[in-house]
Amino acid sequence: MLQEKIKQYTQEITQFKPTSAADVESFRLKFLVSKGVVKNLFEAFKTVSGEEKRVLGKALNEFKQLAERTFQEATAAFGKGDATPQRREGDLTLPGEGFQLGSRHPLSLVRKEIVEIFKKLGFVVAEGPEIEDDWHNFSALNFPPEHPARDMQDTFFIKKQEGNDIALRTHTSSVQVRLMEMGKPPFRAIMPGRVYRNEAISARAHCFFHQVEGLYVDENVSFADLKQTLFHFVQELYGEGTKVRFRPSYFPFTEPSAEMDISCTICKGVGCNLCKGSGWVEILGCGMVDPNVLENCGIDSKKYSGFAFGMGIERITNLKYEIKDLRLFSENDVRFLSQFESEVI
Ligand code: DAH
Secondary structure: OOHHHHHHHHHHHHOOOOOOOHHHHHHHHOOOOOHHHHHHHHHHOOOOHHHHHHHHHHHHHHHHHHHHHHHHHHHHHOOOOOOOOOOOOOOOOOOOOOOOOOOOOOHHHHHHHHHHHHHHOOOEEEOOEEEHHHHOOOHOOOOOOOOOHHOOOOOEEEOOOOOOOEEEEOOOOHHHHHHHHOOOEEEEEEEEEEEEEOOOOOOOOOOEEEEEEEEEEEEOOOOOHHHHHHHHHHHHHOOOOOOOEEEEEEEOOOOEEEEEEEEEEOOOOOOOOOOOOOOEEEEEEEEOOOOHHHHHHHOOOOOOEEEEEEEEHHHHHHHHHHOOOHHHHHHOOOOOOHHOOOOOO
């Protein structure tokens, strides 16, 4: 009777081919728990008479070892109790995990594009500090003290100090001053960076944004050079055939000064919401560097002349990608950012 059972269960165990941790657990519950097959057979063995005991004892011990070994091997392959199979090293049939590619921020993409265009014209990249003193942000750039021109840009002050307040820079024009103070002409540089203004945050304004400043100072630099350089820039950035126009304007650090418009990138000049029906959109401020600025930086304004320009990267980006709300740039919403995954890096 007992011998029969040992034989039958031995056969069952040899044929046991688990495919999951759940199979391993069923095996344990059937054979190895305190009311399981192995224990029951040992119970039954107690009633066996002397002669049979010797033979069956050996068979029973072998059976017990078989059950335990089978359980250990199955556990090593699938784990115990857990419903999910354990990963086996090097199993090429398991599905791959894949990985997610990140994307560049649209402002970084556009800044890079702007920088590349000017680099090809021989401009180098320069940078300056975001915490600036009054001299570099205002005074050297020909903003007289108490002059209303200072109100053009609402400033975050860090420290008020007699004659030279410390503030977050309101524009990248401060880097022009640092560059010219440090070296000798000719200068041909573009200066990308973050700037700060004390503005309420809305779809159309933010308390920080990004600019690219441009400066070219040498002997005999003329307004024609300025126009040609910016015209070329616009053709490269927005495509051949984009029109430009210059409107007279005012900046303390340039004379004459202008604002440059381009034919609307959306409607191509026909008139749409973006250009408010005019067919034109403003993209930057520019002008001939005021001789006072050159002199403030220790440059002989009789010998040298130059042009400068400054543009907001957010504005350029909005026109390229039709982004209508400035806040999207700093909210880090992946639904917005991942739309730029396919853009060239
Ligand atoms: N700094 C000006 C601004 O933030 C932009 C600007 C205008 C820069 C004319 C220039 C320039 O270099 O020539 O609004």
